Amino acid sequence: MENTNFKRKLTKNNALLGLVAIIFLAVFFLGASYKTVIIEVDNQVIEAQTVSSEPEKILEEQDIEIGEYDRVEAPSEDNIKSGEQIIVHRGREIRVIDGGQESIRYTTWNTLEEILEELEIELNSKDQVNFQMEDTLGDDDKIEIIRVRESSREETVELSYTSEVVYVQDLGPDEERVAQEGQTGEMIETYIDTIENGEVVDSKLQGYELVRPHQNEIIEKGEANYFTTADGSRLRYDRELTMEATAYTAGFESTGKRPGDPGYGVTRSGSRVRPGVVAVDPRVIPLGTKLYVESLDGTRSYGYSTAEDTGGAIKGNKIDLYFENLSAAQRYGRRDVRVYILD
Secondary structure, eight states: OHHHHHHHHHHHHHHHHHHHHHHHHHHHHHHHHOEEEEEEETTEEEEEEESOOOHHHHHHHTTOOOOTTOEEEOSOSSOOOTTOEEEEEOOEEEEEEETTEEEEEEESOOBHHHHHHHTTOOOOTTOEESSOTTOBOOTTOEEEEEOEEEEEEEEEEEEOOOEEEEEESSSOTTOEEEEEOOBOEEEEEEEEEEEETTEEEEEEEEEEEEEEOOBOEEEEEEOTTEEEOTTSOEEEEEEEEEEEEEEEOSSHHHHSOOTTSTTTTBOTTSSBOOTTEEEOOTTTSOTTOEEEEEESSSSOOOEEEEEEEOOTTOOSSEEEEEOSSHHHHHHHOSEEEEEEEEO
């Protein structure tokens, strides 16, 4: 009987010891699976005791909410180890003006390069940004992006023509004819436009192609009543006269007057004498007539003149040419000239 009771007591003690061992092992393994994870959030550092290995669950255990624009930084997505760190970056507003369009975006990064990558904003090589890629942006900063592109365009340009006058001998005075019709030309110019935010800010000519050359109009006119001056000008005249030319000055030798005398240096027309003034017989050439005096002996022509003076010896087809000094007038002497009365 005693032996039976002893066995029962032994069995009971063994069962109790087994339970204690199970509880010990459970507590041991449970304690061994707990870990300490460091959480940085909202300028706070939290030491979290957890058996979880997933950052999302660990944050839920600590009642830390993750917003739509927040970003969780952790060394692993499903295997956080003791002593490792979870950082919660809160999304913040940032103003972005992209190509002239302004919007409010959210970012968890600080440098321009990081922010653009997060916002999936791509830049081409010509786009302009108001910050450098490595710059750190604050809450009050705004990103301004000028979208720059180049575009090629063609422009058709009309080439105008001019009229050329050719003098011919088979047409009479005031007669003319069109020998060649004028025709406009055409050229295609290629430009490279620089466009910023949709507006053209610069345009450069890249090249051109001549499609059709222009053709000048040629008008033929009668040769009569036109002459060519020494400088190559073509002048129209009303009539021409061959005259005997002499030379005079304002001095006593020519006019009988000296400086200070009344009327010294004054023409019959009331003007002051000067190179280009000539004396004529008003019955042949009226005063005020515009003339061109051409030399017939190959010497230099007197040229453009105005009939403003008269002289006692200037009668009929005679003309007196004014010179400023006496020696020049004396060298000129007396010679025949052709006088064109200009139209």
